[in-house]
Amino acid sequence: MSWTTQLRKGALELAILHALNGNRLYGYDIVRILRRYSGLMIADGTVYPILSRLKADGLVRTTIEDSPDGPPRKYYELTDVGRASLDEMNQAWEALVSSVEELRHAGHKAG
Amino acid sequence: MKTWTPDASEHFEAWLGRVRLSIAGDPSVNADDVAQDLRAHVHAELEGMPEPVSVGALERVLASLGNPSQWSDVAREPHPNTADWITRNITDVVTAWQQKLADDWGLPVLLVVLTLFAIPTFDWIGAPLLVVAYFVARSCVNYSPHLLVGRRRLMIYFPLAVGAGLLTGLVLGFPLSFRSVSAEGYRNQFETLWVLGLWWILVGIVAAREPKHVRTALKPFAETFDTSHGRMLSLIGLAFLIASSVVLMS
Numbered sequence: 001m002s003w004t005t006q007l008r009k010g011a012l013e014l015a016i017l018h019a020l021n022g023n024r025l026y027g028y029d030i031v032r033i034l035r036r037y038s039g040l041m042i043a044d045g046t047v048y049p050i051l052s053r054l055k056a057d058g059l060v061r062t063t064i065e066d067s068p069d070g071p072p073r074k075y076y077e078l079t080d081v082g083r084a085s086l087d088e089m090n091q092a093w094e095a096l097v098s099s100v101e102e103l104r105h106a107g108h109k110a111g
Numbered sequence: 112m113k114t115w116t117p118d119a120s121e122h123f124e125a126w127l128g129r130v131r132l133s134i135a136g137d138p139s140v141n142a143d144d145v146a147q148d149l150r151a152h153v154h155a156e157l158e159g160m161p162e163p164v165s166v167g168a169l170e171r172v173l174a175s176l177g178n179p180s181q182w183s184d185v186a187r188e189p190h191p192n193t194a195d196w197i198t199r200n201i202t203d204v205v206t207a208w209q210q211k212l213a214d215d216w217g218l219p220v221l222l223v224v225l226t227l228f229a230i231p232t233f234d235w236i237g238a239p240l241l242v243v244a245y246f247v248a249r250s251c252v253n254y255s256p257h258l259l260v261g262r263r264r265l266m267i268y269f270p271l272a273v274g275a276g277l278l279t280g281l282v283l284g285f286p287l288s289f290r291s292v293s294a295e296g297y298r299n300q301f302e303t304l305w306v307l308g309l310w311w312i313l314v315g316i317v318a319a320r321e322p323k324h325v326r327t328a329l330k331p332f333a334e335t336f337d338t339s340h341g342r343m344l345s346l347i348g349l350a351f352l353i354a355s356s357v358v359l360m361s
Contacts, residue, residue, distance in 0.1 A: 043176055046182045
């Protein structure tokens with residue numbers, strides 16, 4: 001797995017949790033939100049296996065609702081565990097970005 | 112809900128089947144969950160498109176979803192140890208092989224040829240071939256529902272029908288392997304019927320207690336099998352037992 005794929009994988013998971021923070025959305029809604037931010041998704045379909053894993057990990061819960069326009073829709077929302085994980089992931093993300101930025105600038109100065 | 116052309120419906124089911132294959136090797140992902148989301152996604156994307164939905168319109172939506180094999184790369188964890196790495200790679204090879212054959216008539220034709228070859232050579236060569244054909248066909252029924260359309264379904268069901276028939280025959284006729292039905296006179300045939308009746312009573316009791324195992328063993332031909340069918344088999348066995356006892360005692 002390439003470095004960018006690895007990076008995107010973690011970032012996409014975090015982005016999905018952010019999209020769901022305070023919202024109850026079905027899969028297509030999440031995709032539409034993420035489409036607004038370039039570089040997060042290689043393809044729309046990548047979101048769905050991640051949603052399935054987040055559900056298996058207990059970070060999100062789902063409810064199925066009938067739709068007048070098509071098949072039933074599965075709505076996702078964060079669980080308490082998901083909200084706590086999001087806080088932890090945000091802290092880790094900020095620490096990571098700040099460290100890399102710091103190192104990048106230090107490297108630039110040294111060069 | 113929008114109407115689709117039959118071609119578009121079949122194309123979508125085939126694509127969903129390939130998605131299932133692609134993510135089948137990833138235990139952290141539930142293929143049914145993903146398929147359900149994808150159905151809702153595709154229908155939502157097709158809103159506003161003219162009816163009936165054509166293969167071309169569907170293809171554009173599927174293209175935006177991307178190649179399912181890339182999704183599992185995104186969803187999968189890195190390989191934690193050698194055993195997992197080997198398992199994952201074997202799964203990948205089998206999946207790729209099945210996917211390749213599933214795109215056309217390759218797999219159904221191969222299964223029919225294997226089974227047809229296995230029947231007349233049913234001994235050291237035919238039996239293993241039939242077992243292979245049977246289990247590949249079973250895996251198609253479980254993991255490649257998009258193949259189960261029209262004649263392809265009949266071709267995939269063929270080894271399953273042969274296998275289920277053999278299994279049923281072997282289980283129900285098990286006592287016959289110890290007794291000769293053909294000759295040795297009139298009395299011997301009723302003794303055989305007596306043993307067969309007793310055996311069917313026992314098999315019927317087990318089948319009535321565990322109908323789920325019967326359905327699994329004979330899938331997809333015994334989907335409606337339940338306790339009452341097991342009891343019916345026991346009753347038939349009882350009828351054989353009583354009738355043969357009457358004859359033998361007279």
